[in-house]
Amino acid sequence: MSLYSMNLAWLLTCAFLVMFMQLGFAMVETGFTRAKNAVHTMAMNLVIYPVGIVGFWLVGYAVSMGGVAGWPTLGPAGAPHAELGLHVGARFFGLLGGAKFALVDVAQDPPNLAMFLFSVVFMDTAATVPTGALAERWKFSAFVVYGFFMSMVLYPLYANWVWGGGWLSTLGVSFGLGHGHVDFAGSSVVHMTGGITALAGAIVLGPRIGKFRKDGTIGMIQGHNLPMTVMGTFVLAFGWFGFNAGSTLAASEPRIAAVAVNTTIASATGALTALFYVWQKHRRPDVAMACNGLLGGLVAITAPCAFVTPAAAGLIGVVAGLLVSVSVGALEARLRIDDPVGAIAVHGVCGTWGALSVGLFADGSFGEGWNGVAGPVRGLLFGDAGQLGAxxxxxxxxxxxxxxxxxxxxxxxxxxxxxxxxAEIESTGLDDLEMGADAYPRD
Amino acid sequence: MREILAGDTVDQYELTELLARSGMASIFKAVDKRTGAPVAVKVPHLQYESDVAFYERFKREEQIGQRLVHPNIVRVLAPDKKSRMYLVMEFAEGRSLRAVVKAKSPFPVEEALEITRQICAALVYMHAQGVVHRDLKPDNVLVGDDGKVKLLDFGIAMDEAARRLTWFGLSPPLGTPDYMAPEQIRGRRGDVRTDVYALGTMLYEMITGELPYVSGNVHAMMRSKLNEDPRPPREVLPGIDPKIEEILLHAIERSPRERYPTAAEMLADLEDPSRVVLRDRTAPVGRPLLARLGIPRVVLVRGILGLVIGTLLLLTWLMGSAASRRAPQIVPEAPRGGR
Structure with a gap:
């Protein structure tokens, strides 16, 4: 069996795992929302998947990966590729890919096809984050348009900058900033992008009716199915192994063991920290927050998982757990932003932290020659302040x-x-008037 | 053998009147022909005569009952000869506490305390004999015209699911949860403190005229028993003596650990309410060791968090330097560079 075949199989298997995360998101988000909006929330999670695939297939993949010649672990490079960007002096700033549209040029190229599948499920992960933050009030038609925008433009653009040879990845070569922006599996590319988009959407859409009252108090709008949220959290944690370990793009890379272990540890410390934080604050062990803490730990470890030791992974998870707990409250109480599921805190805030943590804790044991820069990736703690800058x-x-x-x-x-x-639809429930359905008919 | 009816004579007892009847047994008023004394006779229905388990239970009830000899407990007598299965108890004139409460409530405090003291004395005795009632309620308390209180049906029918037959008719099928302790609602058997709780609830009802937990819905009531503090007696009866209130609240603490640990201690307070020490019920009682150390929680939590982060940081540093010293990669053909 050739090394290429083994790595392709690995990448595809991991892509299948990541695809399964769509179910996790659907369960977490629907559990956190009210019964009268359950069909609507589930529908968004269902529809973002096909919309995203079509959008990414036609345009998104080209924009994000069109400039990549190939991946040495997956097969010999040979597919046509083109990165569009600006030349400033001797330096080139890659902005977006300009080849491989609709997979036409690479229809017979296994590395690109496998990479497409792996990338499209990553994109769909990012795209499904705002469906949580904007749940219970988002007009379905507007959501579908968003799905195309996210999969064709927004996600591919930033993904190109980090993973497609764009300007963030060449910060090291061009400006000597470490290895350029390093994001192993997508704390910034996937989660921060999703979280930041959710933030923008939540600001524009505004809070749900009854969330922030005239007298300044904040309404507690409880989700209708916490058990479903817990199940979804486990599905996500399971899929995450594909997310992170698959990002080696190679089963032949022994580092996958460290990646998987780090992923587990950060999720554990994130969950426990969030659990204890809320426990000591409100005197109740809060399952919902423990779920979000677990996810926050996973989001944060996504970027650094290959570059750090298990101890650092634990620390990254602890900080993520704290960040989730604090920022869920701060977003509500201080910024008056209504996020029914805590997606902005989990993906936006922890994604930011995860990306920064590479620049702190990368210990120089991995990443030789990453982004074309000699030597392994090191963070501030191990002597490379430039990496933190990138x-x-x-x-x-x-x-x-x-x-x-x-x-x-x-x-x-x-x-x-x-x-x-x-407002009338929102009060009655989006299931009834927007979707014409009922998740739980009584008779 | 046939079903026993009023008017029949069983051994030395002449049954004169049917007092109550349940699915399992009937209770008759009877006269002991040898002494002429009135007695109560409990006769199981015919179909249970051959039920071994029932027989064992019935025998046990009789044995334990005969062991309990106390002025505030209805005595179980030992007939000279028994030709069939039945149980003989002394017959006491009076009404159930339920009826008394219904007739005059709220009680004068001293009268309520007197009744409670007598029940409590019975409990002290029973508990010393290793018997726990577990189903104490006004229906099981007999108040004589002379003010003498006697406890009935003292928790010895071992089958807890069975409906209990009292002298005054059948107890409600579910068993009224009004006097049930929170731990029983949770499904535990309960211990002596369970009886303390029921007694406290009865005293509360006698003094204030109302129950500590009131709701139109039984399940809502049981739920608030588990999760909420009882209505402060002073809310119902503004002039109540704080020491009496303290006894009440102490007896119906939700957690058994915070209740009177024994009926004897409750009895001591009942006999001399002036010795009761008022407690600040806004502060948790019997605080755990950690809290008693006096370290503010915030400091404790931050200390632990700091310790965890510090340790992980140290480990990161130590493991990281070790890892980077071993830097040579294992598989030369593994991927290098971005995706």
Whole structure:
């Protein structure tokens, strides 16, 4: 059996695992929302999958990976590729890929096909994050348009900058900042992008009716099925092994063991930290927060999982658990942003932390020659402050560009077809009046 | 053998009147022909005569009952000769506490305390004999015209699911949860403190005229018994003596650990309410060791968090340097560079 076949099989298997995460998201989000909106929330999680696949197939894959010649672990490079960008002096700033549209050029190229599958499920992970934050009020037609925007433009753009040979990945070569922006499996590319888009959407859509009352109090809107959320959390944690370990793009890479172990440890410390944080604060062990803490730990370890030791993974998870707990409250109480499922805190905040943590804790044991820079990846703690700089620039770029584009998109949608359902629909329940269905008919 | 009816004579007893009847047994008023004393006779229905388990239980009830000799407990007598299965008890004139409460409630405090003291004395005795009632309620308390209180049906019918037959008719099928302790609602058997809880609830009802937990819905009531504090007696009866209130609240603490540990201690308070020490019920009682150390929780939590983060940071540093010293990669053809 050739090494290529083995690695292709590995990549595909991991892609299948990541695809399964769509179920996890659907369960977590629907559990966190009310029974009267269960069909609507499930429907968004269902429909984002096919919409995303079609959008990414036609355009998104080309924009994100069109500039990549090939992946040495998957097979010999040979497919046509082109990266579009700006030349400033001797330096090249890659902005977006310009080949492989609709997979036409690479229809017979196994590495690209496998990579397409692995990438499209990553994109769908990012795309499904806002369906949680904007749940219980998002107009379905506006959501479908968003699905195409996310899969064709927004996600592919930032993915290209980090994974497709774009300007963030060449910060090391061009400016000597470590290895450029390093994101092993997508804390920034996938989760922060999803979280930041969710943030922009939540700001434009505004809170659900009854969340922030006139007298300044905040309404507790409880989800209807916490057990479903817990099950979804486990599905996600399971799929995450594909997410992170698959990102070696090679079963022949022994580092997959460390990747998987780090992923597990960070999820555990994240869950426990969030659990204990809320426990000591409100005197109740809060299962919902423990779920979000577990997911926050997973989100945070996604970028650094291959570059750090298990101890660092534990630490990254602890900080993620704290960040989730604190930011869920802060988003509500201080910024008055209504996020029914805590997606902005889990994916946006922990994604940011995960990307930065590479620049702190990468210990120089892995990543030789990453992004074309000699030597392994080292963080600030192990002597490379430039790496932290590259991570910060990547995070900043995401916060500015992804947020800007998403915010602009949602504002435009407000004018074109409207983002929100009518107040009457929202009060009655989106299932009844928007979807014409009922998740739990009584008779 | 046929079903026993009023008017029949069984051994030395002449049954005069049917007092109550349940699915399992009938209770008759009877006269002991040898002494002329009135007695109560409990006769199981015919179909249970051949039921071995029932027989064992019935015998056990009789044995334990005969062991309990106390002025505040209805005595179980030992007939000279028994030609069939039945149980003989002394006959006491009076009404059930339930009826008394219904007739005059709220009680004068001193009268309520007197009744409670007598029940409590019975409990002290029973508990010393290793018998726990577990189903104490006004229906099981007989108040004589002379003010003498006697306890009936003292928790010895071993089958806990069975409906109990009292002298005054059948207890409600579910067993009224009004006097049930939280631990019983949770499904535990309960211990002496369970009886303390029921007695406290009865005293509460006598003094204030109301129950500590009131709801139109039985399940809602049981739920609030588990999760909520009882209505403060002073809310119902504004002028109540704080020491009496303290006894009440102490007896119906939700957690058995915080209740009177024994009926004897409750009796001591009942006999001399002036010795009761008022407690601040806004603060948790019997605080755990960690809390008693006096370290503010915030400091404790932050300390632990700091310790965890510090340890992990140290480990990160130590493991990281070790890892980077071993840097040579294992598989030369493994991927290098971005995706």
């Amino acid at each position: 991570q910060a620039i990547g995070v900043l770029a995401n916060g500015v560009v992804v947020f800007g584009l998403a915010y602009g998109f949602f504002r435009a949608m407000d004018r074109l077809i409207g983002n929100r359902v009518d």
